Structures are given as C-alpha cells and as structure tokens.
Amino acid sequence: MASTIYDVAKKAGVGIGTVSRVINNSPQITEETKKKVLAAIKALNYQPHTAAQSLARKKSNSIACIIPFFTGYFFVELLRGIQQKISECKYDLILYSVDVAHKKELFLRRTLEERKVDGVLLVSLQIGKTFARRFLKSNVPIVLVDSYFPDLDSISVDNVKGAYQATTHLINLGYRRIAMIDGQLKSLPAKSRLEGYRKALLRYGLPFREDLFVACDFETEADGFNKQAGYTAMQKLLSRNTERPDAVFVSSDIQALGAMEAIREHGLKIPDDVAVVGFDDIELARYVGLSTVRQPILEMGRLAVERLMAKISGEVDMGFKHTFGTELIIRESCGGKKTASRESA
C-alpha cells in the first residue's frame, strides 16, 4: 500500500497540515521543519494521491481535448503543439476522439458535468448554441480550435484569406475556368474557404458558376475532408456537360489527392490540362508537388493551451479570438512560374 500524508506526518513528527503545506510549498514554514518533512517524504517515497487532491481542491489538473479523428496530419501536428505546451504546465491531457457524430455531444456533456477536467479544447468541431450557453454559464472554460462561435474564445486560421490567396494565384497564372471543391458546407472552414474563393473571383471580375463548384455534402460519415470525397467531387466536375475547368481549388490537400487521381483517370494532365491547389500543406503535398495553403498548426495548438490555462487561472478576459494567417506554398500542381512566394496573411 502506498503511503499517505498521515504516514509522512508521523514519520516527520508533525501534523498533516504541515505536510500538506510543504507539498503545496506554502511560504510560511520553517526551513527546518520543511527539511524534516521532505526527508520523510523521500524516505517513504510518498506521492500525493491525485484523486484526493482533486476532491479537496475542486480542481483536477487535467484538460480535455475533443477532436475528430479524420484529419491525419493536421491532427497530429496540433496535438503535438498542445502537448508541448501542456507539459510545461503541470496538467494532464485527456483525449476524447469523436469517430461518430453523436459522441461529440456525449463528450461535451461529460466534460461539463463530471468535473473531471478543468477546461476543454474543442478541435475542428462545431459547438451548438445549447452547449455554448451551457459552457458560458458553467465554470468550465473552453476554447475552440479551428472553429468559431460568437461568445466563445477561439483560435483559428484565416480561411477566407487563405482561399483568396490560392484562387488569386490561379487567376494571376492566367486560369479562367477555376473550379472549387469544398468540404461539407455545414462546416465552418468549408464556408469560409468558399467565401474566399468567391471574393477572389469577384475581385477579378470572374463569375461564380454553379457548374464549377461542388461541396462534398455527399459524404455522410465524415466531414467531407477526405480523399474519397475529393475523388468523387472531381469526377462530378469532369463529367458535367459543360466546358471543363482549367484549374481547381480544393479545400483540403487530402481531397486534392483524390481529385488528382480522378483527373489522371480522365487522361488529363496536371497542371497542363487542370491545375490544382490544395489547403493544409500536409506532408504528402510536398511529395506529390501539390501547391497549397499552409496553416501554422503547431502554433495554434500551443496558443490554445496557453489561453485555456489563462482562463483556468481566472484571467477572465472574455472574447479572446485569434486568427492566424496562412502561407501560399507554390509547387508544381498549379503550373505557371515556379518561383516560391511567401504571402503571409
């Protein structure tokens, strides 16, 4: 049986209060008694029982991260950032991965009610009005990452600007029939990227054409941000009876990969027949020479934890929103001049 605070107190010849004080290094304590207690702790190899601490302190020293499991690279990189930062504080990370939609609500509810975590990071998942309100009036801080909701703190990337950059680049390269493949339109990033695309078109006097746009709303299992969805979408685009697009902006690299497959299967060449630009800059992108829009994922993770910690510590400055800029990475898939451009938004 592991030793308790009582064992330590007895061994050191002090009261348990004193032991507790040195554990939490309270300032008012004699160097001498502190030394005695520390010795006893070492001798007994004592370690506070976290559950007991949590109960007494009403604080768990752990946070939850609710995250979908579809998006490979983005997810890993973000988690890496989160872990980096969280291990600097003395907190633990509980991971809740949402593989089927209803689990999101389940996890949100649990974090809210079980008091097992001191705060939550909601990643790439939308929060409804109901839960937003519940979090707001609860004392469980939450910060949204790669998502947004009016009164909640959030950290995201400037999706409209990123999409704007990509589309503009295509336009500048001389393409005129620029299609777009998007994720599910109910997802916020998807909406924003569409907006950026339209803005760029508008800015350069190009029309937005329904027959050049397809949202991956047909992917019911996931968020549409996957390879199969991109493939299917591109198939649709190419089989329409209208003039074929000469370029396509795809709202995620993973979809772009699928789209590229479809393009090749139609006997078309990239970028000669159809140029393509993606979004995310996943590792694969470099290998297949896919031009894309890069987001500072690691930094997002770090900042998210930083903010959450601040909120947990009671630094209540409501309404923190941070938007990171994006960077256009130019590779072969979009054709044109091959000079690298680093337009930071």
Place this chain on the structure above:
Amino acid sequence: MASTIYDVAKKAGVGIGTVSRVINNSPQITEETKKKVLAAIKALNYQPHTAAQSLARKKSNSIACIIPFFTGYFFVELLRGIQQKISECKYDLILYSVDVAHKKELFLRRTLEERKVDGVLLVSLQIGKTFARRFLKSNVPIVLVDSYFPDLDSISVDNVKGAYQATTHLINLGYRRIAMIDGQLKSLPAKSRLEGYRKALLRYGLPFREDLFVACDFETEADGFNKQAGYTAMQKLLSRNTERPDAVFVSSDIQALGAMEAIREHGLKIPDDVAVVGFDDIELARYVGLSTVRQPILEMGRLAVERLMAKISGEVDMGFKHTFGTELIIRESCGGKKTASRESA
C-alpha cells in the same frame, strides 16, 4: 453549483446509500425506489463527481498511454485503435507524449505513484529493468505495445519476419548487393529488423557486408526513424568507395522517403539503379509507389486495450505476448514483376 448525492437523496426521500446503489446499479433494490431515485437524478441533472468516486473506489477509470511523438502515421493509427476500444469500456485516455527522452521515466514514475490511472500502455518505448520490476510488484498493470520485456505483457509485430520477407523478395527479384538502413540499434524493432535481414541473406547464401549496412545511430534527438536520418544514411551508403548497392531495405517508410531523395540527388533511378523496400506502409508509401511491409497497427491498438482491461479486471494470466504477422506490399520501388503478393506471416 452542481448537485451532489445528498441533493438527490433528499429529493427522492431516501438515504445516500440508496442513491449510490442505483448509480452503481446494485441488484438488491426495489423497482419502485429505483424509479424515484432515477427521477430525482434526472430532475437535478445529477452526475457523480469522478474524483470522489475515484477516491472512494480506489480506481480512476482512466488509463495512460505513454507514446513518442516522432512516428506520424504509426502513432495516429495506433491511437485510433486504442480509442476505438477504450470508448467501448467506460474509460478515459490520458496521453503522455515523450518528446525528450527523460520524460519517459518521468511519466512511468507518475503513473506508478500518483494513482491517477488504472493501467498503462507503453508504446514503442523500451522499459528498463528497474521500472519493469516496479510495475511487476505494483498493482498497476502495464502492457507494452511495439516493444518487449521478458516478464511483461506485450503486443508487437513480427519484425524479424517482416524484414525477412522484404529482403527475401529483393533477393528473389535478382538483387545481390542489398543494403540495409536501420533505425537506432538500441531500439528493439531496429534490432529485430536487422536480424530478419541477416537471416534472409544467410538463407540465400549472401554475405552480410558492413559496408552495405548503416544504422541511424547518429540521430540523437529521436529514434532514428525519420526522414532526415534516412537521407543521411543513404548519402553515406552512396558515398562509400565500394561498389554501390543495387537495392536497399529501409527499416521504416519515413526513412525510405529520405533515402529515395538521396538516391535521386545522386542522379540514380528507382528501381533501375537502386531498388528500395520500406517498412510500415504509411499513407505516403502508396503515393510514391514504395514497396513496403505492412503492420496491422489498428488491431494492435485494440488488442492492447483489451488486454489491459482484462488485467485491470483482475484476470491475471501473467506473461501474455502477442505477435502480429506482417504483409508485404509490392509497389514500383522494388522493380521486378509487378504482381501483388500477400504473404501473411
């Protein structure tokens, strides 16, 4: 303030013991009182406080996963398997990621002493004699994944067989100067893969030549299983004053990617000048046409949790070891006949 078991008891007109019983659905309870209590619980939106439960039960209902963060795909896939299984049980997953070596020991110690978790999954990380012993005599179950230690439960893949398959395939294709690039030799998978490579060589009467082997021991920050390491290793291989290899077996796909880059930079063609086979079958492998050895990663994750749960439940059958077979995936990078083979080990 959230409601407690007392609130529920009062509202239902029963004692707290009764409430506790219905929460843990103890059998001896009248349908009627149960109904009353359930109603009160619903009315108050009551949820047990996990810390209090943990303290009273001496059980946290969460497990730790200690995992390195270097290996992208393997890591995600494994975590996915772990999560899948763990969410079936009512457990939480605390993630400890080891980015610098000393953290491994730190986390092991914590899981052992803080009693915050009921069990631990140690992934792709070696455990020393000291800690192994401590776990053995503690009541904290541990299962090693992609690792091994004599008296501990472990789940791994048959690395020697996988390496043997890969090397044999190369030999059968007619290559004779087959090099190998390995991870850090202190890592167990690296050792086993080397063993498989040598076995295949031996079996076919080919000599093992020092000048055709390089272990990525020069990568101090990580385990050598990364792209840069593979690149550097291949550079070494190609710049040696001996006859160049006509094929290379690389102990991980990610290193293979680096190696392929190096090969091309030397103006050599794959597979005509140098054939290459990797290990892991990461997503990228398919895109670059890399032949490789696939491991059933997801299944490993699921089985690991299953075993851990069994141990936590007290089903103490010491010495559980499971070894998964591998599958050779043939693509373009190894040349020869392009027929797919599915040699399951």
Place this chain on the structure above:
DNA sequence: TTGAAAGCGCTAACAG
C-alpha cells in the same frame, strides 16, 4: 431492501 456512519487522502480554515 434501506439508512446511518465510517472512511478514501487531501486541503483549508481556525485556533493557538
């Protein structure tokens, strides 16, 4: 079957 009461191991207020 159910209620009362004694912990689980720790923190924090209160005396001294």
Place this chain on the structure above:
DNA sequence: CTGTTAGCGCTTTCAA
C-alpha cells in the same frame, strides 16, 4: 509557524 478539525462527494460495511 503549526496542529486540529471539518469538509470535498462518494462507496461500503453494518445494522436495522
């Protein structure tokens, strides 16, 4: 500065 004590919210005997 330090010991004592009353909880934190729940589980689990022990009686009734």
